[in-house]
Amino acid sequence: MDLLALADFNLVARHGGFGRAARAAGRPKATLSRRVSELERSLDLRLFERGARTLKLTQEGSALYERTGVLLAELDETAAAIASGGDKPRGKLRVSAPLLFSQTAMGKLAAAFALKYPEVRLEITTEDRTVDMIEEGYDVVIRVNPDPDESLVGRILMRDRLVVVASPSLDRPTGDRAVPAVARGTSDVTSSWDVVASSGNARIMIEPVLRLSSLIMVRDAVRACVGAARLPVSLVSHDLAAGRLVRWGDIDGPEIALWTLYPSRRLLSARVSAFLDFLKEAFPSGTPEELASFID
Incomplete structure (x- = not known):
């Protein structure tokens, strides 16, 4: 495959047309059109649907663009690094991180990374939704228990676990009596929690009296004795140590794994x-206590 023709194809796909690509690159429009046509003939594929005024990637063209765009960019970066005499990190780095991790740790981590690598322009976006890394242009995504994806490589950054906590002034329920609870979001319709405690397994019946979208808000409401809640141990470890909250037990369920x-x-x-090495240095053991150290 002609890499120069492939680069021209990516240029046209990125700018959405031959004219815009020609103006951006300072190249003749006819040359770009000819090179893309040659690539289509060599692959025996139509990469663009050409209309009177529109140019749209075909399904095959979209797949080729997604798979080769990042690779070509990295080849350019590698060549530039070699030409400049090293592989010093530089350029834009886009990262998507979940809300709680961003609120508790990412500000300090991003600042320390920026100071260590001043030639990298770090851009952090906070969101819990599943993102398309290629389509949305992210270099790294941090997620909790992500679904398997064959197009991605991942490593566990740290592990956490959910615990049931409450204010010391809130009595732990006995029998079938429901305890007031603070739930996260509107989709949590759980009516009970199965917990593992030193006294053995137990089921706690709950009645949600407050629903909040942020786990930090949930923690603050529990501190105010509104009700009990399920929270990551990393978020409440300081409160437990200080006696502001008490622990009723661990949630009987799968662990929380934070992946890069x-x-x-x-x-x-x-x-x-x-960036990956920097995160590994920040969480060498991947324990909840390491994340808790970032929380004021």
């Missing part, structure tokens, strides 16, 4: 590798 994900490819840019 990046596109499945053999060649990682220097800035992505530096």
Whole structure:
């Protein structure tokens, strides 16, 4: 495959048309059109649907663009790094991180990374939804218990677990009596919690009296004795140690695993590798206590 023709195809796909790509690159429009046509003939595929005024990627063209765009960008970066005499991290680094992790740790982590690597332009977006890394242009995504994805490579950054906590002034229920509870969001319709405590397994009946979208808000409401809640141990470890909250037991269920994900490819840019190594240094053991150290 002609890499120069592939690069021209990516240029046209990125700008959404031959004219815009020609103006952006300072290249003749006719040359770009000819190179893309040659690539289509060599692959025996139509990469663009050409209309009178529109140009749209075909399904095959979209797949080729998604798989080769990042690779070509990394090849350019590698060549530039070699030409400049090293592989020093530089350029834009886009990261998507979940809300709680961003609120508790990412501000301090991002600041420390920026000071260590001043030539990297770090951009953090906070969201809990599933993102399309290639389509949305993210270099690294941090997620809790992500679904398997063959197009991504991942490593566990840290592990956490849910515990049931309450204010010391809230009596723990006995029997079938329901305890007032603070739930996260409107989708949590659980009517009971199965917990593991030193006294053995137990089921706690609950009645949600407050629903909040943020776990930090849930913690603050529990501190105010509104009700009990399920919260990550990393978020409440300081409160437990100080006696502001008491622990009724661990939730009987799967662990919480925080993953770092990046596109499945053999060649990682220097800035992505530096960011992954930086996170590993921040959480060498991957314990909840390491995350708790970031919480004031």
